[in-house]
Amino acid sequence: MKSGAGDDPFADIFEDDTQDDGQPADADSVEGGSTEESDVLDVSKNGSPDATDESAGKTDESSDEAEIPWIFRRDKVKADREKVHQLFVRPETDRTYRRFESDLEEAMDTDLSRLDVREAAYLVGMQHPEMVISLLESWGYNYFD
Structure with missing residues (x-):
């Protein structure tokens, strides 16, 4: 068998989101029960999901572009x-x-x-x-x- 033949050729494409215990690295447990404000998603009037902490204060989109629904703005x-x-x-x-x-x-x-x-x-x-x-x-x- 050639060297590396058993390796996953796509391993470097997808980042492993788990810790050593098999739990997702950023998963909040149900017991914690709190959702930080920065983790809450806001589905804006144009239907594009934006994280509230990222969308606050940013004006890099022109007002005309923001009026166009997301499915029509994307390629x-x-x-x-x-x-x-x-x-x-x-x-x-x-x-x-x-x-x-x-x-x-x-x-x-x-x-x-x-x-x-x-x-x-x-x-x-x-x-x-x-x-x-x-x-x-x-x-x-x-x-x-």
Whole structure:
């Protein structure tokens, strides 16, 4: 076997976001219960998600550009998406997602980008932590002290 043949050729592309204990490096535990103001996302009127601490006081966008919805300002669907949040899901979650995406497209009467739908759902979940906590507890997280 050649030297390095077992190495992951993509290992240097994706940054490892876990600590030695397998937990995400920047994950807040549910017990902590506090969300710092700088971590809260603000979905502005044009629909572009901006971190509140980054958007405060910045005026590098012209007012005309800020009026144009995000999906029309970008060149491609991956524009402004530098971070990768890989998501592994169970089969029932995948089936539910596919119905969800189809229902959204039907309700909006347009084809939607899968990345846009996923990020929008992710952001809505972060805006409703009580619902996320309820689901996590139904999965058994309520048994941890």
